[in-house]
Amino acid sequence: MRIQAIRIHRHGGPEALQLDEVDLPAPGPGEALVRNTAVGVNYADIYEREGDHGGPHAAKALPITLGHMAAGVVEALGPGATGPAPGTRVGYIGPAAYASCTLVPAARLIPLPEAIPDEVAGGWLLRGLTAEYLVRRLFPLGPRATALVHAAAGGMGLILGQWGAMLGARMIGTVGSAAKVEVALAHGYEAVIDNSREDFAQRVLDLTGGRGPDVIYDGVGKAAFERSLDCIRPRGMVVSYGTASGNVGAFDLQRLHSKSIVVTRPTLRSWIAEPDEVAAATRALFGALGSGGIRAPVAQALPLAQAAEAHRLLQGRALTAPVILVP
Numbered sequence: 001m002r003i004q005a006i007r008i009h010r011h012g013g014p015e016a017l018q019l020d021e022v023d024l025p026a027p028g029p030g031e032a033l034v035r036n037t038a039v040g041v042n043y044a045d046i047y048e049r050e051g052d053h054g055g056p057h058a059a060k061a062l063p064i065t066l067g068h069m070a071a072g073v074v075e076a077l078g079p080g081a082t083g084p085a086p087g088t089r090v091g092y093i094g095p096a097a098y099a100s101c102t103l104v105p106a107a108r109l110i111p112l113p114e115a116i117p118d119e120v121a122g123g124w125l126l127r128g129l130t131a132e133y134l135v136r137r138l139f140p141l142g143p144r145a146t147a148l149v150h151a152a153a154g155g156m157g158l159i160l161g162q163w164g165a166m167l168g169a170r171m172i173g174t175v176g177s178a179a180k181v182e183v184a185l186a187h188g189y190e191a192v193i194d195n196s197r198e199d200f201a202q203r204v205l206d207l208t209g210g211r212g213p214d215v216i217y218d219g220v221g222k223a224a225f226e227r228s229l230d231c232i233r234p235r236g237m238v239v240s241y242g243t244a245s246g247n248v249g250a251f252d253l254q255r256l257h258s259k260s261i262v263v264t265r266p267t268l269r270s271w272i273a274e275p276d277e278v279a280a281a282t283r284a285l286f287g288a289l290g291s292g293g294i295r296a297p298v299a300q301a302l303p304l305a306q307a308a309e310a311h312r313l314l315q316g317r318a319l320t321a322p323v324i325l326v327p
């Protein structure tokens, strides 16, 4: 069948994104054909477009159909595929989601409960599953923990603040401009530091009586990492989970020595590698979203053809909620 897909034929800026008509084969053994209804726009797509981030985002052979997740409807199953039946609403984490239809391993499909609309799954499934492992498994938050979250009014920041607060932790956020302070305060944060006016490391030390937070969730990377080491508490953990401002790069391991700091650089794919992990993580996420404990707004739904505009908005620090693409 002919489908529409946003592809890149070279790495580069948003202008490299191109709407193509391509042939999609029938689903093969174990595969499902999903008609995408709400495609997620995540930083991973920007790394894939730029092609120089390495690790799980190492450059692949061109052309590439961009995308890492979507919600949609199962249209057909390939031979031997055991998964949700045709007609089922599903979400998935997987490549080539910037398209009207995508072939997905059927076993990786996540059926969506009625309480989770397609646009919420499209905007939040990847971020929500990431927040789940960050606050429940990698550094389990609880009433005695204080967490500092960078980019607190961004997609990840909004869900980390709410989930951490739900677990009873004291949540402190940083944002890049005054306009974002109120947004973060409305999503679980007890205090929000405006980086354009204050030094976050000094301020978070003041807010914690000189001790520092127990954990720092850092999705900003280059611009925040060194100062995060300066203010984390002794034996605390700096979770470098994203690099919106650029890769952290090489640093001196001795920086960790005097405070016995733990630094980790995790990726969602190793935290939902096993089917039982996906099942448990989605149960927790859908429970939190369905109960209203976590609010999951979507800023805008743009046509698939406007994917470049969505990238500009996300990379331009203009968003305080995710955008989705609608094929």
Ligand SMILES: NC(=O)c1ccc[n+]([C@@H]2O[C@H](COP(=O)([O-])OP(=O)(O)OC[C@H]3O[C@@H](n4cnc5c(N)ncnc54)[C@H](OP(=O)(O)O)[C@@H]3O)[C@@H](O)[C@H]2O)c1
Pocket: 041, 042, 043, 044, 126, 127, 130, 151, 152, 153, 154, 155, 156, 157, 174, 175, 176, 177, 180, 219, 220, 223, 241, 242, 243, 244, 245, 246, 266, 267, 268, 269, 314, 315, 316, 317, 318, 319
């Ligand atoms: N490791 C994982 O498993 C995993 C999974 C999902 C996402 N992530 C990471 O999580 C991070 C956040 O993802 P998101 O999609 O929700 O994005 P987002 O937080 O909505 O957007 C990124 C935010 O980073 C801040 N920022 C600081 N310096 C920046 C710069 N130089 N350029 C652009 N932004 C800058 C901006 O907030 P301010 O203006 O407030 O500073 C911006 O809004 C990304 O780095 C992503 O790769 C990691």
